Amino acid sequence: xxxxxxxxxxxxxxxxxxxxxxxxxxxxxxxxxxxxxxxxxxxxxxxxxxxxxxxxxxxxxxxxxxxxxxxxxxxxxxxxxxxxxxxxxxxxxxxxxxxxxxxxxxxxxxxxxxxxxxxxxxxxxxxxxxxxxxxxxxxxxxxxxxxxxxxxxxxxxxxxxxxxxxxxxxxxxxxxxxxxxxxxxxxxxxxxxxxxxxxxxxxxxxxxxxxxxxxxxxxxxxxxxxxxxxxxxxxxxxxxxxxxxxxxxxxxxxxxxxxxxxxxxxxxxxxxxxxxxxxxxxxxxxxxxxxxxxxxxxxxxxxxxxxxxxxxxxxxxxxxxxxxxxxxxxxxxxxxxxxxxxxxxxxxxxxxxxxxxxxxxxxxxxxxxxxxxxxxxxxxxxxxxxxxxxxxxxxxxxxxxxxxxxxxxxxxxxxxxxxxxxxxxxxxxxxxxxxxxxxxxxxxxxxxxxxxxxxxxxxxxxxxxxxxxxxxxxxxxxxxxxxxxxxxxxxxxxxxxxxxxxxxxxxxxxxxxxxxxxxxxx
Numbered sequence: 001x002x003x004x005x006x007x008x009x010x011x012x013x014x015x016x017x018x019x020x021x022x023x024x025x026x027x028x029x030x031x032x033x034x035x036x037x038x039x040x041x042x043x044x045x046x047x048x049x050x051x052x053x054x055x056x057x058x059x060x061x062x063x064x065x066x067x068x069x070x071x072x073x074x075x076x077x078x079x080x081x082x083x084x085x086x087x088x089x090x091x092x093x094x095x096x097x098x099x100x101x102x103x104x105x106x107x108x109x110x111x112x113x114x115x116x117x118x119x120x121x122x123x124x125x126x127x128x129x130x131x132x133x134x135x136x137x138x139x140x141x142x143x144x145x146x147x148x149x150x151x152x153x154x155x156x157x158x159x160x161x162x163x164x165x166x167x168x169x170x171x172x173x174x175x176x177x178x179x180x181x182x183x184x185x186x187x188x189x190x191x192x193x194x195x196x197x198x199x200x201x202x203x204x205x206x207x208x209x210x211x212x213x214x215x216x217x218x219x220x221x222x223x224x225x226x227x228x229x230x231x232x233x234x235x236x237x238x239x240x241x242x243x244x245x246x247x248x249x250x251x252x253x254x255x256x257x258x259x260x261x262x263x264x265x266x267x268x269x270x271x272x273x274x275x276x277x278x279x280x281x282x283x284x285x286x287x288x289x290x291x292x293x294x295x296x297x298x299x300x301x302x303x304x305x306x307x308x309x310x311x312x313x314x315x316x317x318x319x320x321x322x323x324x325x326x327x328x329x330x331x332x333x334x335x336x337x338x339x340x341x342x343x344x345x346x347x348x349x350x351x352x353x354x355x356x357x358x359x360x361x362x363x364x365x366x367x368x369x370x371x372x373x374x375x376x377x378x379x380x381x382x383x384x385x386x387x388x389x390x391x392x393x394x395x396x397x398x399x400x401x402x403x404x405x406x407x408x409x410x411x412x413x414x415x416x417x418x419x420x421x422x423x424x425x426x427x428x429x430x431x432x433x434x435x436x437x438x439x440x441x442x443x444x445x446x447x448x449x450x451x452x453x454x455x456x457x458x459x460x461x462x463x464x465x466x467x468x469x470x471x472x473x474x475x476x477x478x479x480x481x482x483x484x485x486x487x488x489x490x491x492x493x494x495x496x497x498x499x500x501x502x503x504x505x506x507x508x509x510x511x512x513x514x515x516x517x518x519x520x521x522x
Contacts, residue, residue: 271330405420
């Protein structure tokens with residue numbers, strides 16, 4: 001597990017004789033008030049899956065942006081195929097055979113899949129029939145299920161991720177960086193992705209895999225590099241280390257679990273949804289006759305493959321969409337026709353699925369982001385006037401209480417790692433003591449330490465009577481936190497699953513419809 005420990009190495013690729021495809025030596029990157037990377041050393045072997053793990057703010061994303069030419073290191077060198085190369089822009093990285101799929105996607109919502117894929121790469125296959133054929137070929141080869149004519153704004157998060165992977169392959173990348181690629185996938189889809197990655201590896205491609213899911217890292221990686229506080233602390237053989245040991249290397253503590261032992265469910269109904277449907281012209285119903293009830297002190301978990309209506313369910317409850325039929329009752333009052341602001345002011349907390357699109361203003365400081373959605377509430381305002389100083393003071397409290405790692409509350413939200421952005425959002429929402437919390441993927445893209453902290457905050461609030469609608473792609477999280485679990489499939493909710501008795505595989509089968517298929521076949 002040490003940096004100098006010998007590792008089993010495959011034979012060099014015959015075409016070049018060079019075994020090490022990426023060599024990072026002494027890379028350091030400074031920002032005002034913080035050192036993001038310090039003396040980083042990493043060696044990635046050709047035709048392998050190399051995992052990079054570390055807690056939020058450890059410097060993983062900064063390092064990958066340097067490797068992809070988005071940022072320039074202050075010190076150190078990067079060698080590709082044994083040759084030191086300057087990576088001053090993504091164009092340089094692409095020319096060197098490097099492609100990156102970011103955790104937060106770089107897609108234009110108002111363009112089709114084809115238009116997004118060919119944008120900036122028009123010289124490869126044009127913008128017409130040849131490009132379409134190439135996209136279809138790549139999609140079929142790697143089982144991505146992407147249609148060139150689909151409009152990106154109509155795609156779920158999972159499909160958007162697959163479009164990003166397709167973009168990288170379309171440009172001929174030989175080194176593929178994947179940032180949290182399994183965050184939106186169910187277990188069966190994770191297995192399919194890993195099969196694809198192994199196939200890429202078998203063809204001589206190299207994958208750098210960033211993830212917080214340590215069991216998955218150990219399953220798919222050939223080698224693991226651990227980064228802590230901006231520097232490499234060692235490498236590990238996934239066959240000779242446990243997830244618990246990896247967690248200790250990352251954060252100095254044991255791997256947390258979301259397990260909740262005591263029941264706090266009361267008889268008080270907080271949120272009641274009856275007959276909720278959502279239809280769009282020319283397509284099948286997005287939601288069909290949804291019924292659900294959440295009591296004070298209860299966590300109702302919703303499992304589902306991306307694109308089956310869970311995002312639309314959240315948007316309807318939050319007043320962001322108008323339902324076609326049905327009613328939403330909150331604390332005995334019909335709120336079906338309320339707008340989002342009124343719903344928020346009434347005590348409904350909201351952790352959005354996509355923190356960049358619906359949770360933050362990236363080019364605004366942290367203290368202004370603390371006010372979002374709560375501009376009319378204390379401490380952000382008093383009467384008709386905003387209270388910036390009070391909001392700033394409370395932002396300092398949130399940063400300390402929720403361990404948001406930042407040099408200042410005045411830095412832009414864009415400068416924070418994804419996990420620290422998420423902790424800021426969770427702190428903001430919980431600070432207003434909501435009666436019900438609509439939490440869509442609350443721990444997506446956060447490390448094991450931050451994940452445990454968010455679970456603790458939800459559990460503490462639940463004990464005090466908070467009702468939670470929890471939507472998550474992390475089935476262990478759903479099973480551990482929920483009092484009841486239901487599955488959404490093609491816009492319809494299943495019956496109830498008992499968390500103490502259901503397995504992740506059972507839920508995965510229900511999410512893909514396999515359990516229904518088996519019942520019909522029997």
